[in-house]
Amino acid sequence: MSVAFxxxxxLPATDEAKDIMKQFVLKEIxxxxxxxxxxxxxxxxxxxxxxxxxxxxxxxxxxxxxxxxIFAAIMMxxxxxxxxxxxxxxxxxxxxxxxxxxxxxxxxxxxxFSKIGLEQIT
Numbered sequence: 126m127s128v129a130f131x132x133x134x135x136l137p138a139t140d141e142a143k144d145i146m147k148q149f150v151l152k153e154i155x156x157x158x159x160x161x162x163x164x165x166x167x168x169x170x171x172x173x174x175x176x177x178x179x180x181x182x183x184x185x186x187x188x189x190x191x192x193x194x195i196f197a198a199i200m201m202x203x204x205x206x207x208x209x210x211x212x213x214x215x216x217x218x219x220x221x222x223x224x225x226x227x228x229x230x231x232x233x234x235x236x237x238f239s240k241i242g243l244e245q246i247t
Contacts, residue, residue, distance in 0.1 A: 127194070127197055127209075128197075128201065128209070129194075129197035129198070129200055129201045129209060129212055130187060130197060130200075130209050130212060130213050131208075131209030131210060131213075132209075133187060133209065133210070133213050134186060134187060134188075135183050135184065135185065135186055135187060136162075136184050136185060136186075136187050136190055136213065136216070136217055136220075137181030137182055137183055137184055137217060138162070138181055138182070138184035138217070138220070138221070138224075139178075139179035139180065139181055139182075139221060140179075140180075140182070141179060141225075142162075142165075142184075142220070142221050142224045142225070143158070143184065145161070145224050145225070145227070145228045146158035146161040146162060146224065148228075149161045149227070149228075149231070154231065154236070158185070159185055159189055159190055161224060161227065162184070162185070162190055162220050162224065163190060164223065164227065165219075165220045165221070165222070165223030165224035165225075165226070165227060166190075166196060166216060166219050166220035166223055167223065167242070168219075168222070168223030168226055168227070168241065168242050169218070169219025169220055169221070169222040169223035169226075170199060170203070170219050170223075171242045172222070172223075172226075172242070174219070174222040174223075174226075175215065175218035175219055175221070175222050176218055176221035176222040176225055177218050177221075179221075181217065196216055200212045200215065200216050227241075
């Protein structure tokens with residue numbers, strides 16, 4: 126399949142993360158759950174934070190979450206010594222953290238897409 130993620134075809138998520146993503150779609154903040162996941166993964170990578178708790182179950186196909194293989198390239202560059210399976214787990218852990226960050230900011234009325242994550246890269 127890919128050097129970065131091996132033969133993995135689907136990525137998992139915790140039930141909590143799935144519920145958060147569904148709520149963002151229901152509130153029409155995002156159009157699709159995969160958009161929440163992609164931004165969450167990006168934020169987890171930017172902040173270099175992970176969330177490792179909870180049981181993860183199948184969420185979505187990796188091709189729909191990383192169609193252009195951008196996450197694959199980032200994870201290969203950031204974690205070249207990890208196995209493909211460890212790299213996938215790390216990416217999912219980044220996404221889980223980022224999804225929770227989005228939920229926390231939204232609940233506090235602090236979700237500002239023009240600023241989120243920028244304090245980490247300036």
